[in-house]
Amino acid sequence: xxxxxxxGWTDAPNAIATAVSTRVLKPNVAIWIAVLMNFLGALVMTYxxxxxxxxxxxxxxxxxxxxxxxxxxxxAASLFSIVVWAVAAWYFGIPTSESHALIAxxxxxxxxxxxxxxxxxxxxxxxxxxxxxxxILGFGGGFLITKLIVIIFRDVPRRKANKFFTVGQATAAAAxxxxxxxxxxxxxxxxxxxxLYYNNLAEKTGGGFTIPLWxxxxxxxxxxxxxxxxxxxxxxxxxxxxxxxxxxxxFSADISAAIVLFLASVFGIPVSTTHxxxxxxxxxxASRRLSSVDWRIVKEMIFAWVMTFPGCGLIAxxxxxxxxxxx
Numbered sequence: 001x002x003x004x005x006x007x008g009w010t011d012a013p014n015a016i017a018t019a020v021s022t023r024v025l026k027p028n029v030a031i032w033i034a035v036l037m038n039f040l041g042a043l044v045m046t047y048x049x050x051x052x053x054x055x056x057x058x059x060x061x062x063x064x065x066x067x068x069x070x071x072x073x074x075x076a077a078s079l080f081s082i083v084v085w086a087v088a089a090w091y092f093g094i095p096t097s098e099s100h101a102l103i104a105x106x107x108x109x110x111x112x113x114x115x116x117x118x119x120x121x122x123x124x125x126x127x128x129x130x131x132x133x134x135x136i137l138g139f140g141g142g143f144l145i146t147k148l149i150v151i152i153f154r155d156v157p158r159r160k161a162n163k164f165f166t167v168g169q170a171t172a173a174a175a176x177x178x179x180x181x182x183x184x185x186x187x188x189x190x191x192x193x194x195x196l197y198y199n200n201l202a203e204k205t206g207g208g209f210t211i212p213l214w215x216x217x218x219x220x221x222x223x224x225x226x227x228x229x230x231x232x233x234x235x236x237x238x239x240x241x242x243x244x245x246x247x248x249x250x251f252s253a254d255i256s257a258a259i260v261l262f263l264a265s266v267f268g269i270p271v272s273t274t275h276x277x278x279x280x281x282x283x284x285x286a287s288r289r290l291s292s293v294d295w296r297i298v299k300e301m302i303f304a305w306v307m308t309f310p311g312c313g314l315i316a317x318x319x320x321x322x323x324x325x326x327x
Contacts, residue, residue: 001218001222002079002083003079003082003083003086003102003188003191004185004188004192004219004222004223004226005222005223005225005226006082006083006086006087006098006226007086007098007184007188007223007226008038008222008223008224008225008226008227008228008229009086009226009227009229010086010087010089010098015034015037015038015173015176015177015179015180015273015277016030016031016033016034016173016176016177017277018169018173018245018250018253018254018277018281019169019170019172019173019250019254021245021250022169022245022246022247022249022250024165024166024169024170024173024247024250025170025173030173031227031228032228033173033174033177034177034180034227035224035225035227035228036177036224037174037175037177037178037180037181038177038178038180038181038185038220038223038224038227039181039220039221039223039224040178040181040220041177041178041179041180041181041182041183041185042181042182042184042185042186042189042216042219042220042223043181043185043216043217043220044178044182045179045181045182045185045186045265046182046185046186046189046211046216047213047216049265049266049268050186050189050208050209050211051267051268052182052183052186052187052190052264052265052268052269052270053186053187053189053190053193053208053209053211054190054208054209054268055123055126055127055190055268055269055270056102056103056106056186056187056190056191056270057190057191057193057194057208057209058120058123058208059103059106059107059119059120059123059124059127060106060107060110060111060118060119060120061110061114061118061120062074062075062109062110062113062114062118062194062198063114068198068200069327070113070324071113071198072195072198072199073320073323073324073327074109074110074112074113074320074323074324075106075109075191075194075195075198076323077109077112077316077319077320077322077323077324078105078106078108078109078110078316078319078320079105079191080319080323081105081108081109081312081315081316081319082098082101082102082105082312082316084315085101085105085308085311085312085315086098086101089304097272097273097274097275097305097308098184098272098274099183099184099187099270099271099272099273099274099275100272100275100305100308100309100312101308101312102187102188102191103127103270103309104308104309104310104311104312104313104316105312105313105315105316106191106316107119107124107313107316108312108313108314108315108316108317108320109316109317109319109320111313111317112316112317112318112320112321112324113320113324126268126269126270127270129269130264130269130270130271130272131271131272131275133260133264133269133271134260134264134271134272134275134276134279135275135279137256137259137260137263137276138256138257138260138275138276138277138278138279138280138283139279139280139282139283139286140283141255141256141257141259141260141280141283142252142253142256142257142279142280142281142282142283142284142286142287143283143284143286143287144283144287145252145255145256145284146248146249146252146283146284146287146288147287149248149251149252150248153248161248162247162248165247165248165250165251166247168251168255169247169250169251169254172251172254172255172258173254175254175258176254176257176258176261176273176277179258179261179262179265179273180261180273181220181223182261182265183261183264183265183270183271183273184223184273185219185220185223186265187270188219188223189211189215189216189219190209192215192219193209193211193215196215197209245281245284245285249284249285249288250284252280252284252287253277253280253281253283253284254280256280256283256284257273257276257277257280260276260280261273261276264276272305275305278301282298
């Protein structure tokens with residue numbers, strides 16, 4: 001529950017960052033839209049298609065030693081490490097990926113019990129595939145959609161065009177928040193089901209879990225409460241510092257990210273909503289000129305993304321070793 005709350009607190013604001021930076025939405029209004037749409041995305045998408053949750057729940061195995069007690073403790077250690085990593089990132093205003101932290105944390109703690117044999121390579125390939133594809137499609141989509149909009153709207157009066165992009169971006173921001181809930185909500189539901197499984201409160205059927213409605217509702221509400229706590233530091237880093245956006249550019253970034261997240265959710269590929277959104281913003285900035293992007297901020301983000309896997313994984317590995325020894 002703590003990890004789900006922190007995800008809503010630190011990760012969800014990415015979905016609404018550009019709409020705030022272009023002044024399409026006021027910060028408080030945007031955050032409450034994110035609260036509602038995160039809740040609906042996690043609830044509705046999981047009900048109809050829970051493939052992302054299934055991928056996450058199968059990415060590693062904590063059963064290597066056949067010791068259920070050790071499995072429970074190692075899983076708890078992985079979640080503890082994710083909270084530590086996420087809160088540290090929020091403190092410095094760095095939009096690290098909770099998805100990457102989750103995967104790294106689960107992998108590190110599982111390896112503390114069973115080494116490399118605890119890692120499901122086939123499911124991990126989906127993560128790597130999602131990482132590469134979301135980068136390419138996010139950046140490329142932002143770049144191409146912006147170029148296309150400039151061509152389509154070149155003869156439209158600026159005031160009239162801005163009215164369209166104001167409504168369009170508000171709608172796209174809501175869609176991003178919905179799809180953030182669909183992606184990240186499912187990931188943490190998968191982990192929630194693992195917790196129930198290791199406490200003999202859930203059963204695997206056909207290699208996966210049937211997620212009960214009460215789990216969907218509980219996780220969705222918790223994520224929404226986390227989002228309501230705030231997130232202006234992340235909004236500032238993603239929507240204001242990295243690229244100075246106009247309304248049509250914010251619309252392009254949001255549409256690009258929404259398309260990628262929707263396709264990933266439908267095909268059950270776990271991708272980082274932070275990664276997808278920020279690469280889309282980079283693509284939008286680069287479509288104007290490369291100097292429009294503050295590459296210093298980009299370097300900081302990329303460094304944080306790269307360090308998440310070894311950093312959070314190592315913390316989880318050490319915490320799992322320590323927790324198993326203590327408990």
